[in-house]
Amino acid sequence: MTASFSASPSASARGVYTICPTPFAADGALDLASIASLVDFQIEAGVHGLAILGFLGESHKLSQDERSQVIKAYIAQARGRVPVWVGVRALGIAGAVEQAREAERLGAQAVFVAPLDTTADAVQFDYYRTVAQSVRIPVVIHDFPDSFGTEISADLVARLGREGGVGMIKMEEPPVGQKISRILELAQGSMKVFGGLGGVYFLEELQRGAVGTMTGFAFPEILVRIYAHHAAGDLAAAAATFDRYCPLIRYEFQPKVGLALRKTTYMRRGVIACDAIRAPGMRMDPLTARELEATVRRVGLSLDQRGPYVIA
Template identity: 90%
Template sequence: MTANPATTDRLATAKGVFTICPTPFAADGALDLASIASLVDFQLEAGVDGLAILGFLGESHKLSQEERGQVIRAFIAQAKGRVPVWVGVRALGIAGAVEQAREAEALGAGAVFVAPLDTTADAVQFDYYRTVAQAVKIPVVIHDFPDSFGTEIGAELVARLGREGGVGMIKMEEPPVGQKISRILELAQGSMKVFGGLGGVYFLEELQRGAVGTMTGFAFPEILVRIYQHHAAGNHAAAAATFDRYCPLIRYEFQPKMGLALRKTTYMRRGVIACDAIRSPGMRMDPITARELEATVQRVGLSLDQRSPFVIA
């Protein structure tokens, strides 16, 4: 399959840190569009290379179709073309995925990252991704997160999508990440770019294996940016030192079921969003967890009370 030239250009320049952004809500559960604006500005101050919205962290499955459009418009309007905004797609079938992808493209998204169909054969999954890629002119990114989606996408299928399906990127979140990244790149023969994820817990190893960056949520994105900058400059020792210094916080924030609450609370404490509300269903923080979070942040030399991004060595 011949790729669209515009898509190829976007694939060629896609690299670095793409923050998976939460969707801010007011205390009553309504969308907080003003906090979307301040969240975008904060991410840009932190030096991120792109924004990713309406993923699992973005509570997209808790939004109405109308709200989904409002969120996309708000992020893209505030980004003002300074960085690309990639939009998550998750549907029960091909028609729904195509509809979501086309809506994102029409509203100005730079790419869509697409969750797999639930438990289907590789042949069906291949046709699904290829069809979505043919339906839009922006890049389609495979969202490979079996712990949340319940569907495994093997390296062989990923590589085939790169070679034959017009899909040239994957957000890869299946441990052990190192082995799968190496296998994908070996089989894809230059047709697939890999972004890491999983909260940044394996960011250093992902880069060392050939990932071009990460797409993940982390409420101190300036840390991930600095790790990437060191690695891209060839200063691998500095990248490792920065990763090692802040790994306790990266690990603590990426807790299954609790990660969203930790991130929203951190963003609220940093003055980035007005409220840490989560729509049901979703786990909330208890007072002990709040104290643990504060202690972990302090232990790595940071503070929850600073709104502007920290200068990271």
Template identity: 45%
Template sequence: MTQLIDRTTRGVYIIAATPFAEDGALDLDSLDRLVDFYAETGVTGLTILGMMGEADKLTPEERRAVIDRVMSRAGALPVVVGVSDAGIGNLTDLGRHAMDRGAAGLMVAPSRGPAREDRVEGYFHAVAAALGADVPLVFQDFPLTTGVPVSPALIRRLSNDLPQMVMLKHEDWPGLTKITALRAQESAASVPRLSILCGNGGLYLPQELARGADGAMTGFAYPEALVQTVALHHAGRTDAAEDLFDAYLPILRHEQQPGWGLALRKHILMRRGAIASAATRAPGPRLTTTDVAELERLMARTERRLAERG
């Protein structure tokens, strides 16, 4: 399977949900259907065991089971695996398992702790040394969740010092100026390019693309919206990209509610036939009948707007 090695990766790497049965058990049959669903929407690749994939609620054995099942189903579709962990030993064990199964690369977020850049820098050097120079790394920059803000200067320094750090998953918020700063640094011939894919549900995707991002690495229950927006932008049709994106914006925004977004996303995926149950693993939100009626009204409005667009 293709690895992320050349720092030019672009497109959409969808953050995959992790399906559960109503009793909380891992639903591997739905995971097969979900991989097929994502592939049919035209995504460039998958990212599994991310924060919205409920990785922190899985046992070590379940994480490996998810990796094995996705890798056996994905075929030639590249798969990035989230391996963030409080312990570097645990991170390395899971990362090596993923790479042995054919992963394209590993996504790692800064460990929680004091927001000191020397600590973050030391941590990523230790992670890179433990995994080895042959393992492509994706730096997940998500300070709203980790509590660890990271400057463009540190990201660039790590990218320069660690050749295997080939991609930034950009989820700072607000963070458009960070993309601009990183791209400006690359005007110097001595500075290697860094692939940048953006998160936050794609909420700012048109603006991020305009700032120089290469695409998206995020979750949304309508992956085709992200795929088509990125493709239109890359084709130079920026207004068409924004017009298409605008058709999905109300439901995309609704899905971004903190704490409830995953439950909403899973309900849409269930209604679209991608998974059997919308269950999140405890402790997780459950939608009320009012929540469901509201969401399904938004789904119907989205479908009408798309039909009107032809």
């Protein structure tokens, strides 16, 4: 298979990498057909890569066999058109290495790795360096203390870039601006920063030097357009697009219920067949569903749109 992206994933990594959900049927079984349609939709929307089995990919609710099926399905449908990055989260180094090696064997172009729970910086450094040394594909730090309960200091991130063979981070610790600036200052060119957090701070992340975002948002074409404006140097257009759609970006990125909002939006747009979430997970109530529809309508969009919008 001949990929259409650069042979150096670290060098070419930038832009919008959508954190994809894991589609399920109403009975909770994996829906591999919806993975295929979701991949095609994302690529049509112009995303630069796909990130799967992250926290909102419900990876912690999958069996090992299901995890393998999901990786294979995403990579097979992507067909080299965009890179696929795979999430890794384990209780120890051995488990993380096993997951990273499996992702590499199945064709992933990178892995984004959650930290060990409540562990000192020296142990975290050895953990990430060991995972990086165990595979030939890039390792991305997944810094999301609100979900993982572990803070990763800017000093540790920079040291991993300079000495640990880990050159990218998905950084999701507010206030994002200050930490991005500190990482880039300390890393001395050895670390690329991707934002996250639903795109809520995407504009500020780019302005601080982030190379893109790794996040879930069920209108990815909006994030793609913001990035394109910024990359072209049209900062006013990037800000105008961000400001126009910020109410929707904010509403979808709600703690606990955000995944339900995202899956419902994808289902309504015809991208996946069902919005099922495996337990534990919060579902939407009827009032929330009406709020979602009203918010989408308020920014000039519709949940009934089939295919990506052309965003100005």
